Amino acid sequence: MSTVSEIEAGTNAGTGATEAVTPPRAGAPAPFGAAELAPRARFLPSLAAVYRAQLSRARVARIPLLFVATFQSVGIMILMRGVVDGGNEARAVVAGSSVLVVAFVALNLLAQYFGQLRASGGLDHYATLPVPPASVVLGAAAAYASFTVPGTLVTAGVGCALFGLPMGNVWVLAAVIPLAGAALAGLGAALGLLAPRPELATLLGQLGMSAALLLGVLPSERMPAAISYARDLLPSTYGVEAFARTFDAHPDWAAVVRDLGVCAGVGIVSLAVATWAYRRAAVR
Numbered sequence: 001m002s003t004v005s006e007i008e009a010g011t012n013a014g015t016g017a018t019e020a021v022t023p024p025r026a027g028a029p030a031p032f033g034a035a036e037l038a039p040r041a042r043f044l045p046s047l048a049a050v051y052r053a054q055l056s057r058a059r060v061a062r063i064p065l066l067f068v069a070t071f072q073s074v075g076i077m078i079l080m081r082g083v084v085d086g087g088n089e090a091r092a093v094v095a096g097s098s099v100l101v102v103a104f105v106a107l108n109l110l111a112q113y114f115g116q117l118r119a120s121g122g123l124d125h126y127a128t129l130p131v132p133p134a135s136v137v138l139g140a141a142a143a144y145a146s147f148t149v150p151g152t153l154v155t156a157g158v159g160c161a162l163f164g165l166p167m168g169n170v171w172v173l174a175a176v177i178p179l180a181g182a183a184l185a186g187l188g189a190a191l192g193l194l195a196p197r198p199e200l201a202t203l204l205g206q207l208g209m210s211a212a213l214l215l216g217v218l219p220s221e222r223m224p225a226a227i228s229y230a231r232d233l234l235p236s237t238y239g240v241e242a243f244a245r246t247f248d249a250h251p252d253w254a255a256v257v258r259d260l261g262v263c264a265g266v267g268i269v270s271l272a273v274a275t276w277a278y279r280r281a282a283v284r
Helices: 002-020 043-081 087-120 123-127 133-146 148-163 170-194 198-217 225-232 236-245 253-282
Strands: none
Touching: 043 087, 043 133, 043 148, 043 198, 087 133, 087 148, 087 170, 087 198, 087 236, 123 253, 133 148, 133 170, 133 253, 148 170, 170 198, 170 236, 170 253, 198 225, 198 236, 236 253
């Protein structure tokens, strides 16, 4: 928050000075009482400031929702335990339920947040600050994705215990959570910023989370071919596949890295689209 406050203070001071005093010649000392315009904030300090602000603001409000997301995923695994015994289907259920926590927060809640921010005029506050638009989008996305870490770990642990899966490679979630979270958060932010009304942003976020639920948790072997193609278009699918592969006795790490690479590529594209949507919404 200190960086944002300094930016605001510097901007206000600089604006007042330029209206009242003629800018000095190059190399000449500034007249008494004049203040120079504050330099544009750098990307990384701006990103850190937005991240800390969003994290502190959403901490109290999002913890109950994170509990709901975790409880929902654990409940799905308990229901599927009566249908699935083990094998590839159990791996898909556990991996899909774990990534579903990320989808609930990064996709659903972030779409709602940016939709409400645009409707209430909250984007005007960020638009007046000399901060890069990418830092606003990335800072908010990173803050929301941070809330998914405890729920994802709890869901993965409970799922492994329910289905008797090994937990030796659960550490791969350290890569799955940020990469899948970036892809889903960028998509959620873009939906919220492009939706003309906040109600539509909420609807789109709910539909995206439902797609992650149906296409990510259910075993792909039991899906029709047309739905399997739609599953390949969902960014969270590759995070699910990467995590599910680690439950094998001898994981194919090349395939795991490939799936994570797809998540990273989709994340870059989706965050770039969200940044463009932010610029588009901020100037309207």
